[in-house]
Every structure is written in C-alpha cells, then in structure tokens.
Amino acid sequence: AQKVTQAQTEISVVEKEDVTLDCVYETRDTTYYLFWYKQPPSGELVFLIRRNSFDEQNEISGRYSWNFQKSTSSFNFTITASQVVDSAVYFCALTAGYSTLTFGKGTMLLVSP
Amino acid sequence: EADIYQTPRYLVIGTGKKITLECSQTMGHDKMYWYQQDPGMELHLIHYSYGVNSTEKGDLSSESTVSRIRTEHFPLTLESARPSHTSQYLCASSEVVGEKLFFGSGTQLSVL
Numbered sequence: 001a002q003k004v005t006q007a008q009t010e011i012s013v014v015e016k017e018d019v020t021l022d023c024v025y026e027t028r029d030t031t032y033y034l035f036w037y038k039q040p041p042s043g044e045l046v047f048l049i050r051r052n053s054f055d056e057q058n059e060i061s062g063r064y065s066w067n068f069q070k071s072t073s074s075f076n077f078t079i080t081a082s083q084v085v086d087s088a089v090y091f092c093a094l095t096a097g098y099s100t101l102t103f104g105k106g107t108m109l110l111v112s113p
Numbered sequence: 114e115a116d117i118y119q120t121p122r123y124l125v126i127g128t129g130k131k132i133t134l135e136c137s138q139t140m141g142h143d144k145m146y147w148y149q150q151d152p153g154m155e156l157h158l159i160h161y162s163y164g165v166n167s168t169e170k171g172d173l174s175s176e177s178t179v180s181r182i183r184t185e186h187f188p189l190t191l192e193s194a195r196p197s198h199t200s201q202y203l204c205a206s207s208e209v210v211g212e213k214l215f216f217g218s219g220t221q222l223s224v225l
C-alpha cells in the first residue's frame with residue numbers, strides 16, 4: 001500500500017519569506033515516482049515536478065527547489081522569497097508499479113503582502 | 114498547456130436530477146481519471162480508465178458511473194443527484210501510468 005503524508009494543513013507567511021512544505025511517503029516498491037502539484041484558487045491542478053526513485057539529486061527551478069531524501073522517505077518543497085501569487089494548495093503525490101496516483105491531503109499556503 | 118476540457122465549469126441542480134459531467138482530451142492519452150475533491154481539499158480517486166471499454170472504480174466508493182467509448186471522452190454520470198454529491202470533480206489524463214497527470218479545470222457541482 002502507498003501513503004503520502006503532508007502534515008502541514010495550512011501555512012501562513014509574509015511575502016518574501018522562505019517556506020518549506022513537507023512530504024513524507026510510504027511504499028514497498030523500489031521503483032516509484034514522486035510529484036508535486038499546485039492548485040491555485042482557480043481550481044485546476046498544475047504539475048510542478050516529477051522525480052523517480054533512482055534520482056536523489058535535488059532540483060531547483062527559479063524560486064522553487066525540491067529536496068528528495070530516500071533515507072527519510074521525504075520529498076520536501078521549498079519556495080524562496082515567497083510571493084502572493086504562490087498562495088495555493090500544494091499536493092504531494094506518489095505512484096509505484098502500475099498503481100494510480102496517491103495524493104497527500106494537501107497543504108494550503110497563504111502568502112500575505 | 115493541458116488539452117483537457119471539462120464542462121460545465123459550474124452546475125447547480127436539484128435533488129433527484131440526472132447529470133453528466135463531460136471530460137475530453139485531445140492528447141490521445143489512454144489513461145483517464147476522475148477525482149472528487151471535498152471541501153477539506155483532499156482528492157479522492159473515484160473512477161479511472163486505461164483505455165476504450167475499460168473502466169475501474171477508484172479508492173472512494175461513488176454512486177456515479179463512467180463510460181469510455183472513445184479514447185478522448187470520459188463522461189461521468191449521476192443518475193439521481195443528492196446534496197451529498199456536492200463537490201468539485203476533477204478529470205485528468207496521462208500518457209502512461211507513472212507519468213504526470215494533466216488536469217482539467219474541474220466542475221463545481223452543487224446539489225440543492
């Protein structure tokens with residue numbers, strides 16, 4: 001069975017602060033894929049990143065960075081110098097084998113000016 | 114840019130009505146999915162399809178039904194809507210399992 005835990009239900013920060021969204025996963029498969037999606041107030045889920053289990057290299061994309069650590073089964077997401085437009089619900093997700101995607105419960109990020 | 118479309122965007126209907134939520138994609142993806150999102154944000158997989166004439170129930174039991182007669186089309190039907198069906202319904206597709214999902218804009222359904 002697969003499980004994704006996003007322990008932070010809601011995070012509030014002030015613009016320009018850095019913020020990290022935590023994601024812890026569980027799976028018995030050795031090959032799996034991890035994802036992050038963003039859901040702005042408009043409602044559509046937007047893909048941010050996909051990472052396979054064999055690639056532990058951290059990734060940076062502009063103000064976004066992801067820290068993948070197999071030793072702690074975590075795939076955390078950091079936004080540097082947050083902006084109001086970053087306000088959204090962020091979902092971490094996992095798929096392994098031929099299974100469908102398992103989502104965490106989401107973390108709502110509120111960035112105030 | 115995702116080429117997956119859902120209609121209607123918003124729907125308010127009375128109890129007992131039959132409704133169909135439309136979902137179409139132009140990417141030729143075999144895999145398609147329906148998620149129900151509750152007000153607490155959590156996403157629940159209610160149906161999926163891995164190809165034409167193939168449909169499966171998801172993790173969350175749902176009174177809705179789906180069909181997959183054409184690759185590009187994956188409609189969801191509620192035979193008799195009830196207030197408990199009030200929710201956001203999100204359709205998604207992917208090329209293969211393990212690849213990223215492309216999501217539609219969703220249908221916000223309100224049953225009075």
